Amino acid sequence: MTPMVDLGFLLLIFFMSTTTFKPPERVSVALPGSKAQVHVPETNTIIITVNKQGEFYISDENLSQTQQVTREDLDNAIVSWRAKNPTAVVVVKGDKEVDYGSVADVMDALAATKTLRFNLMTDLKKPKVDTAKKKK
Amino acid sequence: MSVDVAAAPQKGKKSALGLRKRKRVGIRIDMTPMVDLAFLLLIFFMVTTVFRRPLAMEVNVPEPGAKVEVPVSNVMTAYVMADGTIEYDVGQRGLAEASWEELRDILVLELDYNPDLIVLVKVDRSARYERMVDVLDALDEARISRFSVIPMTEADKAVIGAQ
Numbered sequence: 001m002t003p004m005v006d007l008g009f010l011l012l013i014f015f016m017s018t019t020t021f022k023p024p025e026r027v028s029v030a031l032p033g034s035k036a037q038v039h040v041p042e043t044n045t046i047i048i049t050v051n052k053q054g055e056f057y058i059s060d061e062n063l064s065q066t067q068q069v070t071r072e073d074l075d076n077a078i079v080s081w082r083a084k085n086p087t088a089v090v091v092v093k094g095d096k097e098v099d100y101g102s103v104a105d106v107m108d109a110l111a112a113t114k115t116l117r118f119n120l121m122t123d124l125k126k127p128k129v130d131t132a133k134k135k136k
Numbered sequence: 137m138s139v140d141v142a143a144a145p146q147k148g149k150k151s152a153l154g155l156r157k158r159k160r161v162g163i164r165i166d167m168t169p170m171v172d173l174a175f176l177l178l179i180f181f182m183v184t185t186v187f188r189r190p191l192a193m194e195v196n197v198p199e200p201g202a203k204v205e206v207p208v209s210n211v212m213t214a215y216v217m218a219d220g221t222i223e224y225d226v227g228q229r230g231l232a233e234a235s236w237e238e239l240r241d242i243l244v245l246e247l248d249y250n251p252d253l254i255v256l257v258k259v260d261r262s263a264r265y266e267r268m269v270d271v272l273d274a275l276d277e278a279r280i281s282r283f284s285v286i287p288m289t290e291a292d293k294a295v296i297g298a299q
Contacts, residue, residue: 005171012174015181031190032266034273040192050265091192094265100216101261103268104287111197119192122269 026066027051032096033125040121041089046081047121048074048110050094054102060088074109082115090118193272198284210252214239215288215296216267218260223296231296236270243278255283258292 027049042061049057049066058077059066069077082088090110094103110118198204209227214234216222222239223231226246234242247253255275259268268285275283 005167005174008171008174008178012178012181015178015185019181019185032269034191034193034269035277036191036193036273038192038194039189042189093190096264096266096269098265099261100259100263100265100268103265104259104261107195107197107285111200114199116197116199117194118197119194120269120272121190121192124191125273 027057029093029095030097031093031121031123034122035125036122040091040119044085044088045091046085046088047091047093048078048106050092050098050102050106052095052097054098056106071105074106075113078109078113078115082113090115091121092118093121193269193276206254210250211254211256212246213256213258214271215292216257216259216263216271217296218262220263220267222271239271240274240277243274243280247278247280253280253282255280257283257285258288259285260288260293
């Protein structure tokens with residue numbers, strides 16, 4: 001039994017050391033799939049979430065102080081968050097089901113506040129999804 | 137002390153140093169609960185671990201108001217309609233409908249044909265956001281770096297509707 005227990009502990013230590021706990025998300029978003037290979041930075045980000053209903057939320061990577069903002073306040077919110085952390089990477093986290101218009105509003109707001117470089121958060125597109133689409 | 141021991145005559149089981157060899161008591165620790173706990177934790181961490189970090193597409197947008205003049209023959213316009221269909225028009229040659237699967241191949245072909253190709257992506261505001269990501273993804277895969285995402289105007293919709 002000793003080798004099995006050894007292996008068990010090895011795996012235990014591996015998973016313990018690799019686990020990072022994700023803070024509970026107040027806004028749940030189904031990300032669109034893409035074949036992008038770049039990872040979102042783990043720290044130093046400003047995340048603008050657009051949920052399925054087209055509501056806007058702004059937060060940092062901890063998602064702890066998520067605040068809802070309206071379209072009108074979006075520009076001001078981006079400016080104040082960027083002022084708090086000028087080096088942060090702006091990530092737009094849009095639900096795949098949401099109307100493009102809502103995301104376009106976010107991108108317009110980013111352009112208006114001179115945030116000309118930002119990321120769109122996506123999920124890895126699995127080949128399975130592709131074949132399913134082809135069947136359609 | 138060692139002197140005493142050495143002086144003492146040999147009797148019974150005694151080592152060279154004269155210490156009596158104690159009978160070893162086999163210590164058995166029941167490891168079952170510990171192993172149980174270890175496996176419990178193992179299962180817990182295995183279940184809660186997420187290896188995948190979300191991916192990102194980097195987007196650089198031009199300054200608002202920046203204008204670049206480009207010859208119309210170099211421009212390919214891709215229209216994403218509200219119902220999720222995609223139509224494209226290369227150098228005003230006329231609209232053609234494309235399917236999402238062949239979009240990447242079309243882009244590769246057109247880029248091959250005209251390396252100076254610039255793609256304008258016009259997405260209807262009521263189209264799904266996923267569609268725009270799909271277009272960007274196809275552009276990225278076709279290695280087209282010169283594109284711009286612009287809003288679809290009513291005039292565009294009228295043009296498409298007329299054809």
